[in-house]
Amino acid sequence: MQIRFLGATGTVTGSKYLLTIDHQRILVDCGLFQGYKELRLRNWARLPFNAADIDAVVLTHAHIDHTGYIPLLVKQGFKGPIYATAATGDLCAILLPDSGYLQEEDARSANRHGYSKHHPALPLYTMADAKESLKQFKAVDFSKSYTIVPGVNVSWHRAGHILGAAFVQVEAEGKRLLFSGDVGRFQDPVMKAPEFMPETDYLVLESTYGNRLHDKTDPKDSIAAVVLETIHRGGTILIPAFAVGRAQSILYYLAQLKQEKRIPDIPVYLDSPMAVDATLLLRQYASTETHLTPEQCQMACKAATYVNSVEESKALDASGEPKIIVSASGMMTGGRVLHHLKNLAPHARNTILMTGYQAGGTRGASLLAGKRELKIHGETFTVHAQIANLNSASAHADYEDILFWLKHFQRAPRKVFLVHGETEAAAALKKKMETQLNWRCDIPTYLEEVVL
Numbered sequence: 001m002q003i004r005f006l007g008a009t010g011t012v013t014g015s016k017y018l019l020t021i022d023h024q025r026i027l028v029d030c031g032l033f034q035g036y037k038e039l040r041l042r043n044w045a046r047l048p049f050n051a052a053d054i055d056a057v058v059l060t061h062a063h064i065d066h067t068g069y070i071p072l073l074v075k076q077g078f079k080g081p082i083y084a085t086a087a088t089g090d091l092c093a094i095l096l097p098d099s100g101y102l103q104e105e106d107a108r109s110a111n112r113h114g115y116s117k118h119h120p121a122l123p124l125y126t127m128a129d130a131k132e133s134l135k136q137f138k139a140v141d142f143s144k145s146y147t148i149v150p151g152v153n154v155s156w157h158r159a160g161h162i163l164g165a166a167f168v169q170v171e172a173e174g175k176r177l178l179f180s181g182d183v184g185r186f187q188d189p190v191m192k193a194p195e196f197m198p199e200t201d202y203l204v205l206e207s208t209y210g211n212r213l214h215d216k217t218d219p220k221d222s223i224a225a226v227v228l229e230t231i232h233r234g235g236t237i238l239i240p241a242f243a244v245g246r247a248q249s250i251l252y253y254l255a256q257l258k259q260e261k262r263i264p265d266i267p268v269y270l271d272s273p274m275a276v277d278a279t280l281l282l283r284q285y286a287s288t289e290t291h292l293t294p295e296q297c298q299m300a301c302k303a304a305t306y307v308n309s310v311e312e313s314k315a316l317d318a319s320g321e322p323k324i325i326v327s328a329s330g331m332m333t334g335g336r337v338l339h340h341l342k343n344l345a346p347h348a349r350n351t352i353l354m355t356g357y358q359a360g361g362t363r364g365a366s367l368l369a370g371k372r373e374l375k376i377h378g379e380t381f382t383v384h385a386q387i388a389n390l391n392s393a394s395a396h397a398d399y400e401d402i403l404f405w406l407k408h409f410q411r412a413p414r415k416v417f418l419v420h421g422e423t424e425a426a427a428a429l430k431k432k433m434e435t436q437l438n439w440r441c442d443i444p445t446y447l448e449e450v451v452l
């Protein structure tokens with residue numbers, strides 16, 4: 001059995017692991033690289049294998065950095081099944097076509113403004129490619145074992161990160177290999193806690209927050225403070241949120257704050273067709289994957305006015321009344337949030353409230369680092385709006401959560417591979433695991449291959 005690390009090494013994006021088991025090839029996650037240009041260029045590089053030779057794809061969860069390469073893999077000749085939990089499949093049906101649309105938009109915009117070196121600039125894949133790839137999805141249930149290719153059994157276990165998110169356990173040749181995907185939190189207000197796993201021989205573990213602890217402040221207190229201050233200045237609060245997961249939690253917090261009369265009843269807009277669809281899916285999976293009662297779920301879904309057309313979206317910035325706009329994408333790499341940024345970021349009365357991890361190289365990371373210039377569609381804007389960060393609302397385990405989860409294994413794995421973290425984060429988690437648990441950890445490099 002061999003594993004090859006084709007992404008999420010030294011970065012949080014591009015998750016893709018190739019397992020070769022007795023000449024059969026399984027790809028665990030199939031994500032896009034995001035952030036720094038040198039990482040994004042890897043999306044355009046030739047794969048180190050033939051897409052048609054992959055027997056099956058297995059997914060941990062729906063986020064684009066774990067699934068966004070699927071349409072391209074299919075375009076390049078992959079014809080096999082894509083196994084994912086039902087909610088992951090439903091979310092991919094929302095996220096992947098949108099990703100194709102964004103790729104087409106980027107190419108169109110580059111051609112219009114002439115800022116690409118390529119003439120004409122082409123999309124990585126289109127919305128039609130993405131829709132085509134959805135036909136290969138096969139839904140699996142949590143906690144059941146499936147023989148996906150002869151001699152290889154795979155099971156999915158609740159990870160608590162977003163709807164459908166799972167730890168993926170692969171069993172073959174008498175060995176167990178566990179992929180953490182993204183680990184959720186143990187005290188999340190919406191998602192049920194991650195499951196404890198009894199044992200594994202090898203563990204491929206995320207390390208996003210390997211060097212950080214989340215702020216323990218109640219996210220509602222932070223949101224209330226930002227909302228009140230911004231209203232006092234007569235401004236608008238722009239909340240770039242991951243369309244899946246964060247956007248719904250934010251709506252739930254806002255609904256509670258209004259109900260408790262801690263913030264005034266100002267308009268809240270959910271301005272992302274994808275986030276609207278994901279919010280509707282929350283109803284479908286609330287009883288199995290979340291803590292929410294049907295009433296709480298209803299309250300979250302009704303917390304905002306859903307914005308449909310691009311015209312309505314653009315009109316939001318024209319009205320001067322204080323309001324809250326929840327829009328995607330969460331790291332401001334694309335989507336409707338960009339035109340809100342163009343209009344709202346130059347004015348000191350407004351606030352941009354970030355709500356989750358900001359990968360290096362993204363506009364979000366640059367704002368967090370104190371930079372006050374933003375480049376959008378080839379134009380540069382100076383940011384005078386207030387910048388706030390809701391670190392406490394993350395959907396990711398911090399290192400205490402990860403260590404807590406690991407301490408529930410009944411024995412140490414033979415080896416742990418730390419992935420899905422920037423260099424310092426992975427190194428910090430490795431040190432903690434070696435000193436506190438006495439576990440062996442490796443940090444694989446891009447394209448490294450290891451025999452198990």
Ligand SMILES: [Zn+2]
Pocket residue numbers: 061063161182
């Ligand atoms: Zn994720």
